[in-house]
Amino acid sequence: MSYRSFTVEAWIYPTTVSGDNTIFSQCACITCTNQCLTLILRGGRLYMSFGFNDLQGTTQLTASVWYHVAFVYNYATSQQIIYLDGVQDGVRTSTQPYQGQNGSIIIGAQSTSYYYFGYIDNLALTTRAKSASEISDDATLMFYYSFDLPNPFYGNLLSLFNNTAYWNYFTSYSNYLSISTTTGRVNQGIRPAITPSYFQMCCFYQMAMFNNKPYTFAIWIYPTSIAGGSIVHVSYYHSNSGSGTTCNGHDVLALTYSGQILAQLYQSSSYQSYIGRRLSINTWTHVAGTYSSSNGLILYVDGVQEGSVSATTYGNCGFPFFVTLGYSWNIGYGYSPGISFQGYLDEFYTYRRELSATEILALASV
Known part of the structure:
Protein backbone atom coordinates (compact mmCIF):
# COMPACT_ATOMS: atom_id res chain seq x y z
CA MET A 1 0.00 0.00 0.00
CA SER A 131 -13.86 4.84 -9.68
CA ALA A 132 -16.93 6.61 -8.32
CA SER A 133 -19.21 4.38 -10.43
CA GLU A 134 -17.55 1.22 -9.09
CA ILE A 135 -18.00 2.42 -5.51
CA SER A 136 -21.64 3.26 -6.24
CA ASP A 137 -22.27 -0.25 -7.57
CA ASP A 138 -20.50 -1.84 -4.61
CA ALA A 139 -22.76 0.10 -2.26
CA THR A 140 -26.09 -0.19 -4.07
CA LEU A 141 -26.12 -3.23 -6.39
CA MET A 142 -28.00 -5.71 -4.22
CA PHE A 143 -27.63 -8.65 -6.55
CA TYR A 144 -27.01 -9.58 -10.16
CA TYR A 145 -27.82 -12.94 -11.73
CA SER A 146 -26.44 -13.65 -15.20
CA PHE A 147 -27.74 -17.26 -15.09
CA ASP A 148 -24.63 -18.29 -17.01
CA LEU A 149 -22.99 -21.69 -16.82
CA PRO A 150 -21.31 -23.37 -15.01
CA ASN A 151 -23.19 -21.98 -11.96
CA PRO A 152 -26.41 -20.45 -13.31
CA PHE A 153 -28.15 -20.26 -9.93
CA TYR A 154 -25.39 -18.40 -8.11
CA GLY A 155 -25.39 -14.62 -7.90
CA ASN A 156 -22.55 -12.70 -9.53
CA LEU A 157 -22.16 -10.43 -6.51
CA LEU A 158 -20.90 -10.84 -2.97
CA SER A 159 -22.51 -8.31 -0.63
CA LEU A 160 -23.46 -7.75 2.97
CA PHE A 161 -26.84 -9.32 2.36
CA ASN A 162 -27.70 -12.98 2.12
CA ASN A 163 -27.38 -13.65 -1.61
CA THR A 164 -28.70 -17.21 -1.49
CA ALA A 165 -31.09 -18.27 -4.21
CA TYR A 166 -33.82 -20.82 -3.73
CA TRP A 167 -35.31 -22.38 -6.84
CA ASN A 168 -38.34 -24.49 -5.93
CA TYR A 169 -36.78 -25.07 -2.53
CA PHE A 170 -39.85 -25.25 -0.32
CA THR A 171 -42.01 -28.29 0.31
CA SER A 172 -44.87 -27.46 -2.05
CA TYR A 173 -42.50 -26.69 -4.92
CA SER A 174 -39.52 -28.95 -4.34
CA ASN A 175 -38.83 -30.03 -7.92
CA TYR A 176 -35.36 -28.84 -8.92
CA LEU A 177 -36.18 -29.58 -12.55
CA SER A 178 -38.84 -26.89 -12.59
CA ILE A 179 -36.24 -24.30 -13.59
CA SER A 180 -33.69 -25.10 -16.27
CA THR A 181 -31.10 -23.20 -18.27
CA THR A 182 -31.59 -22.20 -21.88
CA THR A 183 -30.13 -19.83 -24.45
CA GLY A 184 -30.36 -16.36 -22.95
CA ARG A 185 -30.07 -12.81 -24.15
CA VAL A 186 -26.42 -12.98 -23.02
CA ASN A 187 -24.99 -16.51 -22.94
CA GLN A 188 -27.46 -18.55 -20.83
CA GLY A 189 -30.80 -17.69 -19.25
CA ILE A 190 -33.48 -19.62 -17.33
CA ARG A 191 -36.91 -20.96 -18.24
CA PRO A 192 -39.68 -22.80 -16.40
CA ALA A 193 -39.87 -26.48 -17.29
CA ILE A 194 -43.34 -26.96 -15.80
CA THR A 195 -46.07 -24.80 -14.26
CA PRO A 196 -45.78 -23.67 -11.52
CA SER A 197 -42.04 -23.01 -11.28
CA TYR A 198 -39.96 -20.12 -10.04
CA PHE A 199 -36.55 -18.81 -9.03
CA GLN A 200 -36.42 -17.24 -5.58
CA MET A 201 -33.91 -15.17 -3.62
CA CYS A 202 -33.83 -14.22 0.05
CA CYS A 203 -33.26 -12.21 2.35
CA PHE A 204 -32.65 -8.52 1.70
CA TYR A 205 -32.56 -6.24 4.72
CA GLN A 206 -31.88 -2.95 2.95
CA MET A 207 -34.41 -3.16 0.14
CA ALA A 208 -37.38 -0.98 -0.67
CA MET A 209 -40.29 -2.82 0.93
CA PHE A 210 -39.83 -0.50 3.87
CA ASN A 211 -38.84 3.05 4.78
CA ASN A 212 -39.67 4.34 1.28
CA LYS A 213 -36.21 3.53 0.01
CA PRO A 214 -35.44 3.87 -3.72
CA TYR A 215 -35.00 0.80 -5.88
CA THR A 216 -34.41 -0.52 -9.40
CA PHE A 217 -35.43 -3.90 -10.82
CA ALA A 218 -34.19 -4.66 -14.34
CA ILE A 219 -34.39 -7.87 -16.40
CA TRP A 220 -34.45 -9.26 -19.94
CA ILE A 221 -37.60 -11.28 -20.75
CA TYR A 222 -38.57 -13.47 -23.72
CA PRO A 223 -42.29 -14.24 -23.37
CA THR A 224 -43.57 -17.30 -25.21
CA SER A 225 -47.08 -16.29 -24.18
CA ILE A 226 -48.37 -12.80 -23.43
CA ALA A 227 -51.59 -13.82 -21.72
CA GLY A 228 -50.33 -12.48 -18.39
CA GLY A 229 -47.59 -13.50 -15.98
CA SER A 230 -45.57 -12.49 -12.91
CA ILE A 231 -42.03 -11.37 -13.79
CA VAL A 232 -40.66 -10.01 -10.48
CA HIS A 233 -42.59 -10.60 -7.24
CA VAL A 234 -41.64 -9.35 -3.76
CA SER A 235 -43.09 -10.74 -0.53
CA TYR A 236 -42.51 -10.98 3.20
CA TYR A 237 -43.20 -14.74 3.19
CA HIS A 238 -41.49 -17.29 0.96
CA SER A 239 -44.65 -19.01 -0.22
CA ASN A 240 -47.42 -16.42 -0.08
CA SER A 241 -47.94 -12.71 -0.41
CA GLY A 242 -48.34 -11.56 3.19
CA SER A 243 -51.87 -10.40 2.47
CA GLY A 244 -53.61 -8.54 5.26
CA THR A 245 -50.44 -6.99 6.66
CA THR A 246 -48.39 -3.90 5.88
CA CYS A 247 -45.99 -6.32 4.15
CA ASN A 248 -48.29 -7.01 1.20
CA GLY A 249 -46.48 -9.05 -1.42
CA HIS A 250 -47.05 -8.06 -5.02
CA ASP A 251 -45.62 -8.10 -8.52
CA VAL A 252 -43.34 -5.14 -9.17
CA LEU A 253 -43.03 -6.15 -12.84
CA ALA A 254 -45.61 -8.28 -14.65
CA LEU A 255 -47.61 -8.83 -17.83
CA THR A 256 -51.34 -8.10 -17.73
CA TYR A 257 -53.89 -10.50 -19.22
CA SER A 258 -53.69 -8.52 -22.45
CA GLY A 259 -49.89 -8.80 -22.59
CA GLN A 260 -49.09 -5.23 -21.54
CA ILE A 261 -46.03 -4.61 -19.39
CA LEU A 262 -46.86 -3.43 -15.87
CA ALA A 263 -44.85 -1.76 -13.10
CA GLN A 264 -46.48 -1.27 -9.70
CA LEU A 265 -45.88 -0.78 -5.99
CA TYR A 266 -47.92 -1.00 -2.81
CA GLN A 267 -48.78 2.39 -1.30
CA SER A 268 -50.64 2.44 2.02
CA SER A 269 -53.83 0.49 1.24
CA SER A 270 -53.73 0.63 -2.56
CA TYR A 271 -51.48 -0.03 -5.55
CA GLN A 272 -49.86 2.56 -7.78
CA SER A 273 -49.38 1.17 -11.28
CA TYR A 274 -48.22 2.16 -14.72
CA ILE A 275 -49.33 -0.02 -17.64
CA GLY A 276 -47.23 0.23 -20.77
CA ARG A 277 -47.26 -1.24 -24.25
CA ARG A 278 -48.27 -4.73 -25.33
CA LEU A 279 -45.11 -6.78 -25.76
CA SER A 280 -44.25 -9.00 -28.70
CA ILE A 281 -44.16 -12.76 -28.35
CA ASN A 282 -40.88 -14.69 -28.85
CA THR A 283 -38.80 -11.51 -28.70
CA TRP A 284 -36.21 -10.42 -26.15
CA THR A 285 -37.34 -7.22 -24.38
CA HIS A 286 -35.58 -5.36 -21.59
CA VAL A 287 -37.91 -4.10 -18.84
CA ALA A 288 -37.08 -2.08 -15.73
CA GLY A 289 -38.95 -0.41 -12.90
CA THR A 290 -37.46 2.29 -10.69
CA TYR A 291 -38.75 4.14 -7.65
CA SER A 292 -37.79 7.19 -5.62
CA SER A 293 -39.93 9.48 -3.47
CA SER A 294 -39.02 12.44 -5.69
CA ASN A 295 -39.61 10.83 -9.12
CA GLY A 296 -42.22 8.21 -8.23
CA LEU A 297 -42.57 4.93 -10.12
CA ILE A 298 -41.02 4.82 -13.61
CA LEU A 299 -41.35 2.03 -16.20
CA TYR A 300 -38.69 1.54 -18.90
CA VAL A 301 -38.94 -0.69 -21.98
CA ASP A 302 -35.81 -1.41 -24.04
CA GLY A 303 -33.97 1.40 -22.28
CA VAL A 304 -36.56 4.11 -22.97
CA GLN A 305 -38.93 5.57 -20.39
CA GLU A 306 -42.42 4.25 -21.08
CA GLY A 307 -44.17 6.34 -18.45
CA SER A 308 -44.40 7.13 -14.75
CA VAL A 309 -46.84 7.61 -11.89
CA SER A 310 -46.46 9.80 -8.80
CA ALA A 311 -45.79 7.92 -5.57
CA THR A 312 -44.19 9.65 -2.60
CA THR A 313 -44.35 6.69 -0.22
CA TYR A 314 -43.97 2.95 -0.48
CA GLY A 315 -45.47 0.07 1.55
CA ASN A 316 -43.95 -0.04 5.02
CA CYS A 317 -42.78 -3.46 6.16
CA GLY A 318 -39.57 -3.39 8.19
CA PHE A 319 -38.54 -7.01 7.59
CA PRO A 320 -36.24 -8.77 5.12
CA PHE A 321 -38.12 -10.22 2.21
CA PHE A 322 -38.08 -12.58 -0.75
CA VAL A 323 -37.72 -11.82 -4.45
CA THR A 324 -39.30 -14.36 -6.79
CA LEU A 325 -38.99 -14.55 -10.57
CA GLY A 326 -41.78 -15.96 -12.71
CA TYR A 327 -44.39 -16.82 -10.07
CA SER A 328 -46.67 -15.16 -7.48
CA TRP A 329 -48.53 -18.12 -5.94
CA ASN A 330 -51.60 -17.45 -8.10
CA ILE A 331 -52.35 -14.29 -6.12
CA GLY A 332 -52.84 -11.12 -8.11
CA TYR A 333 -52.91 -7.64 -6.61
CA GLY A 334 -53.47 -4.37 -8.40
CA TYR A 335 -53.50 -4.97 -12.16
CA SER A 336 -51.33 -8.09 -12.02
CA PRO A 337 -53.22 -11.31 -12.91
CA GLY A 338 -51.18 -13.40 -10.47
CA ILE A 339 -50.31 -16.21 -12.87
CA SER A 340 -47.01 -17.79 -13.91
CA PHE A 341 -44.77 -16.16 -16.50
CA GLN A 342 -44.23 -18.26 -19.60
CA GLY A 343 -40.93 -17.69 -21.35
CA TYR A 344 -37.23 -17.07 -20.66
CA LEU A 345 -35.51 -14.70 -18.21
CA ASP A 346 -31.96 -13.34 -18.18
CA GLU A 347 -29.60 -10.70 -16.73
CA PHE A 348 -31.48 -9.79 -13.53
CA TYR A 349 -30.30 -6.72 -11.59
CA THR A 350 -31.61 -5.15 -8.39
CA TYR A 351 -30.27 -1.90 -6.93
CA ARG A 352 -31.15 -0.11 -3.72
CA ARG A 353 -31.17 3.19 -5.59
CA GLU A 354 -33.00 4.69 -8.53
CA LEU A 355 -30.90 4.25 -11.65
CA SER A 356 -30.81 7.13 -14.11
CA ALA A 357 -32.23 6.88 -17.63
CA THR A 358 -28.66 6.66 -18.95
CA GLU A 359 -27.85 3.75 -16.64
CA ILE A 360 -31.05 1.90 -17.62
CA LEU A 361 -30.19 2.38 -21.30
CA ALA A 362 -26.75 0.86 -20.67
CA LEU A 363 -28.34 -2.28 -19.15
CA ALA A 364 -30.69 -2.52 -22.13
CA SER A 365 -27.88 -2.20 -24.67
CA VAL A 366 -26.15 -5.54 -24.08
Whole structure:
Protein backbone atom coordinates (compact mmCIF):
# COMPACT_ATOMS: atom_id res chain seq x y z
CA MET A 1 0.00 0.00 0.00
CA SER A 2 3.02 2.27 0.31
CA TYR A 3 3.45 4.86 -2.47
CA ARG A 4 0.52 3.51 -4.47
CA SER A 5 -3.22 3.82 -5.03
CA PHE A 6 -5.61 1.72 -2.96
CA THR A 7 -9.27 1.30 -1.97
CA VAL A 8 -10.57 -0.07 1.32
CA GLU A 9 -14.30 -0.85 1.47
CA ALA A 10 -16.55 -2.39 4.11
CA TRP A 11 -20.08 -2.63 5.42
CA ILE A 12 -20.23 -1.35 8.99
CA TYR A 13 -22.89 -1.41 11.70
CA PRO A 14 -21.54 0.69 14.58
CA THR A 15 -23.24 0.21 17.94
CA THR A 16 -21.69 3.45 19.14
CA VAL A 17 -20.49 6.50 17.18
CA SER A 18 -18.74 8.34 20.00
CA GLY A 19 -14.96 8.54 20.24
CA ASP A 20 -12.59 6.82 17.80
CA ASN A 21 -13.76 3.48 16.37
CA THR A 22 -11.06 1.98 14.14
CA ILE A 23 -12.26 0.09 11.08
CA PHE A 24 -8.87 -0.65 9.48
CA SER A 25 -5.27 0.21 10.36
CA GLN A 26 -1.67 -0.43 9.38
CA CYS A 27 0.75 1.55 11.49
CA ALA A 28 4.50 1.39 10.95
CA CYS A 29 5.27 4.45 13.11
CA ILE A 30 2.57 6.20 15.11
CA THR A 31 4.57 9.43 15.51
CA CYS A 32 5.85 9.63 11.91
CA THR A 33 4.18 11.62 9.14
CA ASN A 34 2.48 9.44 6.47
CA GLN A 35 3.50 6.16 8.13
CA CYS A 36 0.37 5.29 10.12
CA LEU A 37 -2.74 4.46 8.10
CA THR A 38 -5.99 4.57 10.09
CA LEU A 39 -9.51 4.43 8.70
CA ILE A 40 -11.88 5.20 11.55
CA LEU A 41 -15.23 6.49 12.69
CA ARG A 42 -14.35 9.59 14.72
CA GLY A 43 -17.16 11.26 16.63
CA GLY A 44 -19.68 9.78 14.20
CA ARG A 45 -17.88 10.86 11.01
CA LEU A 46 -15.65 8.82 8.71
CA TYR A 47 -11.98 9.73 9.04
CA MET A 48 -8.97 8.81 6.89
CA SER A 49 -5.45 9.42 8.18
CA PHE A 50 -1.96 8.61 6.89
CA GLY A 51 -0.42 10.16 10.00
CA PHE A 52 -0.71 13.97 10.21
CA ASN A 53 -2.22 13.90 6.71
CA ASP A 54 -5.96 13.55 7.27
CA LEU A 55 -9.43 13.81 5.73
CA GLN A 56 -12.76 13.81 7.59
CA GLY A 57 -16.16 13.07 6.07
CA THR A 58 -19.07 15.50 6.36
CA THR A 59 -21.97 13.21 7.27
CA GLN A 60 -22.86 12.34 10.87
CA LEU A 61 -23.54 8.60 11.14
CA THR A 62 -26.12 7.04 13.46
CA ALA A 63 -25.58 4.01 15.67
CA SER A 64 -27.21 0.66 14.83
CA VAL A 65 -27.52 1.31 11.08
CA TRP A 66 -25.75 -0.53 8.25
CA TYR A 67 -23.55 1.68 6.04
CA HIS A 68 -21.29 1.01 3.09
CA VAL A 69 -18.01 2.92 3.51
CA ALA A 70 -15.08 3.32 1.14
CA PHE A 71 -11.70 5.00 1.56
CA VAL A 72 -9.76 5.70 -1.64
CA TYR A 73 -6.28 7.05 -2.27
CA ASN A 74 -5.46 7.94 -5.88
CA TYR A 75 -1.69 8.16 -6.29
CA ALA A 76 -1.95 9.63 -9.81
CA THR A 77 -4.11 12.58 -8.70
CA SER A 78 -2.79 12.81 -5.10
CA GLN A 79 -6.34 12.60 -3.70
CA GLN A 80 -7.85 11.10 -0.58
CA ILE A 81 -11.58 10.38 -1.06
CA ILE A 82 -14.20 9.09 1.38
CA TYR A 83 -17.50 7.57 0.21
CA LEU A 84 -20.59 6.84 2.29
CA ASP A 85 -23.28 4.57 0.79
CA GLY A 86 -21.78 5.08 -2.65
CA VAL A 87 -21.76 8.90 -2.50
CA GLN A 88 -18.64 11.03 -2.09
CA ASP A 89 -18.52 12.32 1.49
CA GLY A 90 -15.16 14.09 1.45
CA VAL A 91 -12.15 14.75 -0.78
CA ARG A 92 -8.68 16.22 -0.22
CA THR A 93 -6.22 17.03 -3.00
CA SER A 94 -2.44 17.57 -3.12
CA THR A 95 -2.06 14.80 -0.57
CA GLN A 96 1.23 13.01 -0.02
CA PRO A 97 0.97 9.20 -0.31
CA TYR A 98 0.92 6.73 2.53
CA GLN A 99 4.55 5.72 3.08
CA GLY A 100 4.43 2.96 5.69
CA GLN A 101 6.72 0.08 4.69
CA ASN A 102 5.59 -2.47 7.26
CA GLY A 103 3.21 -2.99 10.13
CA SER A 104 0.43 -5.50 10.65
CA ILE A 105 -2.97 -4.90 9.11
CA ILE A 106 -5.53 -4.80 11.93
CA ILE A 107 -9.31 -4.81 11.49
CA GLY A 108 -11.32 -3.28 14.32
CA ALA A 109 -8.48 -1.67 16.28
CA GLN A 110 -5.31 0.39 16.12
CA SER A 111 -2.58 -1.61 17.83
CA THR A 112 -4.18 -2.33 21.22
CA SER A 113 -6.47 0.69 21.43
CA TYR A 114 -9.27 2.60 19.70
CA TYR A 115 -11.39 -0.51 19.31
CA TYR A 116 -14.38 -0.63 16.98
CA PHE A 117 -17.74 -1.44 18.57
CA GLY A 118 -20.27 -3.05 16.26
CA TYR A 119 -20.21 -5.27 13.16
CA ILE A 120 -17.98 -5.21 10.08
CA ASP A 121 -18.73 -7.24 6.96
CA ASN A 122 -17.17 -7.83 3.53
CA LEU A 123 -14.11 -5.69 4.14
CA ALA A 124 -12.03 -5.59 0.96
CA LEU A 125 -8.65 -4.07 0.05
CA THR A 126 -8.02 -3.30 -3.63
CA THR A 127 -4.58 -2.08 -4.71
CA ARG A 128 -5.92 0.54 -7.10
CA ALA A 129 -8.19 3.56 -6.85
CA LYS A 130 -11.72 2.44 -7.66
CA SER A 131 -13.86 4.84 -9.68
CA ALA A 132 -16.93 6.61 -8.32
CA SER A 133 -19.21 4.38 -10.43
CA GLU A 134 -17.55 1.22 -9.09
CA ILE A 135 -18.00 2.42 -5.51
CA SER A 136 -21.64 3.26 -6.24
CA ASP A 137 -22.27 -0.25 -7.57
CA ASP A 138 -20.50 -1.84 -4.61
CA ALA A 139 -22.76 0.10 -2.26
CA THR A 140 -26.09 -0.19 -4.07
CA LEU A 141 -26.12 -3.23 -6.39
CA MET A 142 -28.00 -5.71 -4.22
CA PHE A 143 -27.63 -8.65 -6.55
CA TYR A 144 -27.01 -9.58 -10.16
CA TYR A 145 -27.82 -12.94 -11.73
CA SER A 146 -26.44 -13.65 -15.20
CA PHE A 147 -27.74 -17.26 -15.09
CA ASP A 148 -24.63 -18.29 -17.01
CA LEU A 149 -22.99 -21.69 -16.82
CA PRO A 150 -21.31 -23.37 -15.01
CA ASN A 151 -23.19 -21.98 -11.96
CA PRO A 152 -26.41 -20.45 -13.31
CA PHE A 153 -28.15 -20.26 -9.93
CA TYR A 154 -25.39 -18.40 -8.11
CA GLY A 155 -25.39 -14.62 -7.90
CA ASN A 156 -22.55 -12.70 -9.53
CA LEU A 157 -22.16 -10.43 -6.51
CA LEU A 158 -20.90 -10.84 -2.97
CA SER A 159 -22.51 -8.31 -0.63
CA LEU A 160 -23.46 -7.75 2.97
CA PHE A 161 -26.84 -9.32 2.36
CA ASN A 162 -27.70 -12.98 2.12
CA ASN A 163 -27.38 -13.65 -1.61
CA THR A 164 -28.70 -17.21 -1.49
CA ALA A 165 -31.09 -18.27 -4.21
CA TYR A 166 -33.82 -20.82 -3.73
CA TRP A 167 -35.31 -22.38 -6.84
CA ASN A 168 -38.34 -24.49 -5.93
CA TYR A 169 -36.78 -25.07 -2.53
CA PHE A 170 -39.85 -25.25 -0.32
CA THR A 171 -42.01 -28.29 0.31
CA SER A 172 -44.87 -27.46 -2.05
CA TYR A 173 -42.50 -26.69 -4.92
CA SER A 174 -39.52 -28.95 -4.34
CA ASN A 175 -38.83 -30.03 -7.92
CA TYR A 176 -35.36 -28.84 -8.92
CA LEU A 177 -36.18 -29.58 -12.55
CA SER A 178 -38.84 -26.89 -12.59
CA ILE A 179 -36.24 -24.30 -13.59
CA SER A 180 -33.69 -25.10 -16.27
CA THR A 181 -31.10 -23.20 -18.27
CA THR A 182 -31.59 -22.20 -21.88
CA THR A 183 -30.13 -19.83 -24.45
CA GLY A 184 -30.36 -16.36 -22.95
CA ARG A 185 -30.07 -12.81 -24.15
CA VAL A 186 -26.42 -12.98 -23.02
CA ASN A 187 -24.99 -16.51 -22.94
CA GLN A 188 -27.46 -18.55 -20.83
CA GLY A 189 -30.80 -17.69 -19.25
CA ILE A 190 -33.48 -19.62 -17.33
CA ARG A 191 -36.91 -20.96 -18.24
CA PRO A 192 -39.68 -22.80 -16.40
CA ALA A 193 -39.87 -26.48 -17.29
CA ILE A 194 -43.34 -26.96 -15.80
CA THR A 195 -46.07 -24.80 -14.26
CA PRO A 196 -45.78 -23.67 -11.52
CA SER A 197 -42.04 -23.01 -11.28
CA TYR A 198 -39.96 -20.12 -10.04
CA PHE A 199 -36.55 -18.81 -9.03
CA GLN A 200 -36.42 -17.24 -5.58
CA MET A 201 -33.91 -15.17 -3.62
CA CYS A 202 -33.83 -14.22 0.05
CA CYS A 203 -33.26 -12.21 2.35
CA PHE A 204 -32.65 -8.52 1.70
CA TYR A 205 -32.56 -6.24 4.72
CA GLN A 206 -31.88 -2.95 2.95
CA MET A 207 -34.41 -3.16 0.14
CA ALA A 208 -37.38 -0.98 -0.67
CA MET A 209 -40.29 -2.82 0.93
CA PHE A 210 -39.83 -0.50 3.87
CA ASN A 211 -38.84 3.05 4.78
CA ASN A 212 -39.67 4.34 1.28
CA LYS A 213 -36.21 3.53 0.01
CA PRO A 214 -35.44 3.87 -3.72
CA TYR A 215 -35.00 0.80 -5.88
CA THR A 216 -34.41 -0.52 -9.40
CA PHE A 217 -35.43 -3.90 -10.82
CA ALA A 218 -34.19 -4.66 -14.34
CA ILE A 219 -34.39 -7.87 -16.40
CA TRP A 220 -34.45 -9.26 -19.94
CA ILE A 221 -37.60 -11.28 -20.75
CA TYR A 222 -38.57 -13.47 -23.72
CA PRO A 223 -42.29 -14.24 -23.37
CA THR A 224 -43.57 -17.30 -25.21
CA SER A 225 -47.08 -16.29 -24.18
CA ILE A 226 -48.37 -12.80 -23.43
CA ALA A 227 -51.59 -13.82 -21.72
CA GLY A 228 -50.33 -12.48 -18.39
CA GLY A 229 -47.59 -13.50 -15.98
CA SER A 230 -45.57 -12.49 -12.91
CA ILE A 231 -42.03 -11.37 -13.79
CA VAL A 232 -40.66 -10.01 -10.48
CA HIS A 233 -42.59 -10.60 -7.24
CA VAL A 234 -41.64 -9.35 -3.76
CA SER A 235 -43.09 -10.74 -0.53
CA TYR A 236 -42.51 -10.98 3.20
CA TYR A 237 -43.20 -14.74 3.19
CA HIS A 238 -41.49 -17.29 0.96
CA SER A 239 -44.65 -19.01 -0.22
CA ASN A 240 -47.42 -16.42 -0.08
CA SER A 241 -47.94 -12.71 -0.41
CA GLY A 242 -48.34 -11.56 3.19
CA SER A 243 -51.87 -10.40 2.47
CA GLY A 244 -53.61 -8.54 5.26
CA THR A 245 -50.44 -6.99 6.66
CA THR A 246 -48.39 -3.90 5.88
CA CYS A 247 -45.99 -6.32 4.15
CA ASN A 248 -48.29 -7.01 1.20
CA GLY A 249 -46.48 -9.05 -1.42
CA HIS A 250 -47.05 -8.06 -5.02
CA ASP A 251 -45.62 -8.10 -8.52
CA VAL A 252 -43.34 -5.14 -9.17
CA LEU A 253 -43.03 -6.15 -12.84
CA ALA A 254 -45.61 -8.28 -14.65
CA LEU A 255 -47.61 -8.83 -17.83
CA THR A 256 -51.34 -8.10 -17.73
CA TYR A 257 -53.89 -10.50 -19.22
CA SER A 258 -53.69 -8.52 -22.45
CA GLY A 259 -49.89 -8.80 -22.59
CA GLN A 260 -49.09 -5.23 -21.54
CA ILE A 261 -46.03 -4.61 -19.39
CA LEU A 262 -46.86 -3.43 -15.87
CA ALA A 263 -44.85 -1.76 -13.10
CA GLN A 264 -46.48 -1.27 -9.70
CA LEU A 265 -45.88 -0.78 -5.99
CA TYR A 266 -47.92 -1.00 -2.81
CA GLN A 267 -48.78 2.39 -1.30
CA SER A 268 -50.64 2.44 2.02
CA SER A 269 -53.83 0.49 1.24
CA SER A 270 -53.73 0.63 -2.56
CA TYR A 271 -51.48 -0.03 -5.55
CA GLN A 272 -49.86 2.56 -7.78
CA SER A 273 -49.38 1.17 -11.28
CA TYR A 274 -48.22 2.16 -14.72
CA ILE A 275 -49.33 -0.02 -17.64
CA GLY A 276 -47.23 0.23 -20.77
CA ARG A 277 -47.26 -1.24 -24.25
CA ARG A 278 -48.27 -4.73 -25.33
CA LEU A 279 -45.11 -6.78 -25.76
CA SER A 280 -44.25 -9.00 -28.70
CA ILE A 281 -44.16 -12.76 -28.35
CA ASN A 282 -40.88 -14.69 -28.85
CA THR A 283 -38.80 -11.51 -28.70
CA TRP A 284 -36.21 -10.42 -26.15
CA THR A 285 -37.34 -7.22 -24.38
CA HIS A 286 -35.58 -5.36 -21.59
CA VAL A 287 -37.91 -4.10 -18.84
CA ALA A 288 -37.08 -2.08 -15.73
CA GLY A 289 -38.95 -0.41 -12.90
CA THR A 290 -37.46 2.29 -10.69
CA TYR A 291 -38.75 4.14 -7.65
CA SER A 292 -37.79 7.19 -5.62
CA SER A 293 -39.93 9.48 -3.47
CA SER A 294 -39.02 12.44 -5.69
CA ASN A 295 -39.61 10.83 -9.12
CA GLY A 296 -42.22 8.21 -8.23
CA LEU A 297 -42.57 4.93 -10.12
CA ILE A 298 -41.02 4.82 -13.61
CA LEU A 299 -41.35 2.03 -16.20
CA TYR A 300 -38.69 1.54 -18.90
CA VAL A 301 -38.94 -0.69 -21.98
CA ASP A 302 -35.81 -1.41 -24.04
CA GLY A 303 -33.97 1.40 -22.28
CA VAL A 304 -36.56 4.11 -22.97
CA GLN A 305 -38.93 5.57 -20.39
CA GLU A 306 -42.42 4.25 -21.08
CA GLY A 307 -44.17 6.34 -18.45
CA SER A 308 -44.40 7.13 -14.75
CA VAL A 309 -46.84 7.61 -11.89
CA SER A 310 -46.46 9.80 -8.80
CA ALA A 311 -45.79 7.92 -5.57
CA THR A 312 -44.19 9.65 -2.60
CA THR A 313 -44.35 6.69 -0.22
CA TYR A 314 -43.97 2.95 -0.48
CA GLY A 315 -45.47 0.07 1.55
CA ASN A 316 -43.95 -0.04 5.02
CA CYS A 317 -42.78 -3.46 6.16
CA GLY A 318 -39.57 -3.39 8.19
CA PHE A 319 -38.54 -7.01 7.59
CA PRO A 320 -36.24 -8.77 5.12
CA PHE A 321 -38.12 -10.22 2.21
CA PHE A 322 -38.08 -12.58 -0.75
CA VAL A 323 -37.72 -11.82 -4.45
CA THR A 324 -39.30 -14.36 -6.79
CA LEU A 325 -38.99 -14.55 -10.57
CA GLY A 326 -41.78 -15.96 -12.71
CA TYR A 327 -44.39 -16.82 -10.07
CA SER A 328 -46.67 -15.16 -7.48
CA TRP A 329 -48.53 -18.12 -5.94
CA ASN A 330 -51.60 -17.45 -8.10
CA ILE A 331 -52.35 -14.29 -6.12
CA GLY A 332 -52.84 -11.12 -8.11
CA TYR A 333 -52.91 -7.64 -6.61
CA GLY A 334 -53.47 -4.37 -8.40
CA TYR A 335 -53.50 -4.97 -12.16
CA SER A 336 -51.33 -8.09 -12.02
CA PRO A 337 -53.22 -11.31 -12.91
CA GLY A 338 -51.18 -13.40 -10.47
CA ILE A 339 -50.31 -16.21 -12.87
CA SER A 340 -47.01 -17.79 -13.91
CA PHE A 341 -44.77 -16.16 -16.50
CA GLN A 342 -44.23 -18.26 -19.60
CA GLY A 343 -40.93 -17.69 -21.35
CA TYR A 344 -37.23 -17.07 -20.66
CA LEU A 345 -35.51 -14.70 -18.21
CA ASP A 346 -31.96 -13.34 -18.18
CA GLU A 347 -29.60 -10.70 -16.73
CA PHE A 348 -31.48 -9.79 -13.53
CA TYR A 349 -30.30 -6.72 -11.59
CA THR A 350 -31.61 -5.15 -8.39
CA TYR A 351 -30.27 -1.90 -6.93
CA ARG A 352 -31.15 -0.11 -3.72
CA ARG A 353 -31.17 3.19 -5.59
CA GLU A 354 -33.00 4.69 -8.53
CA LEU A 355 -30.90 4.25 -11.65
CA SER A 356 -30.81 7.13 -14.11
CA ALA A 357 -32.23 6.88 -17.63
CA THR A 358 -28.66 6.66 -18.95
CA GLU A 359 -27.85 3.75 -16.64
CA ILE A 360 -31.05 1.90 -17.62
CA LEU A 361 -30.19 2.38 -21.30
CA ALA A 362 -26.75 0.86 -20.67
CA LEU A 363 -28.34 -2.28 -19.15
CA ALA A 364 -30.69 -2.52 -22.13
CA SER A 365 -27.88 -2.20 -24.67
CA VAL A 366 -26.15 -5.54 -24.08
